[in-house]
Amino acid sequence: MNELRPPAKPRVITLTVNGEYHEATVRPRHMLVEVLREMIGLTGTKDGCASGTCGSCTVLLDDRPVLACLTLALECDGRNVRTVEGLADGENLNTLQEAFLDQGGTQCGFCTPGVLMSATALLEANAKPSPAEIKKALEGNLCRCTGYNGIVDAVLQASGQSPGQVE
Numbered sequence: 558m559n560e561l562r563p564p565a566k567p568r569v570i571t572l573t574v575n576g577e578y579h580e581a582t583v584r585p586r587h588m589l590v591e592v593l594r595e596m597i598g599l600t601g602t603k604d605g606c607a608s609g610t611c612g613s614c615t616v617l618l619d620d621r622p623v624l625a626c627l628t629l630a631l632e633c634d635g636r637n638v639r640t641v642e643g644l645a646d647g648e649n650l651n652t653l654q655e656a657f658l659d660q661g662g663t664q665c666g667f668c669t670p671g672v673l674m675s676a677t678a679l680l681e682a683n684a685k686p687s688p689a690e691i692k693k694a695l696e697g698n699l700c701r702c703t704g705y706n707g708i709v710d711a712v713l714q715a716s717g718q719s720p721g722q723v724e
């Protein structure tokens with residue numbers, strides 16, 4: 558006879574998001590993207606596909622890019638998360654964000670939070686990436702608008718290199 562199991566009890570996790578301490582009450586099924594958007598109210602991180610395909614939910618977990626739609630909230634207990642909201646200093650965009658505006662690296666903007674976080678992780682690991690390295694680092698971030706050249710140019714500009722190298 559099949560017996561219905563009671564739902565798993567919720568658990569309180571703690572996490573630091575963009576330098577701020579948060580607590581969230583989560584169940585085992587909750588994903589990091591739900592914690593960020595629905596519990597903490599940081600809606601910059603997008604939930605484009607909820608299946609690991611588009612990259613729009615990319616955030617940094619302990620400085621490494623992860624897909625928040627595939628990352629269990631329970632895995633994030635006690636860890637550091639950075640989202641797109643943590644890039645600007647108040648009203649002042651950071652160098653990478655400014656470069657995206659300069660180079661047409663964003664149009665509708667839906668992919669942009671995830672692209673920015675992947676690019677941030679790249680630039681922290683590699684201060685002067687080549688166009689090929691930029692494309693590799695961003696291959697999990699889909700964009701239906703820009704054709705990608707503007708994105709690569711923006712990362713080149715942000716790293717102090719000349720844009721326009723993409724063939």
Ligand code: FES
Binds near residue numbers: 625
């Ligand atoms: S929403 Fe996570 S990969 Fe698309």
Ligand code: FES
Binds near residue numbers: 665666699702
């Ligand atoms: S700017 Fe529209 S999806 Fe990338």
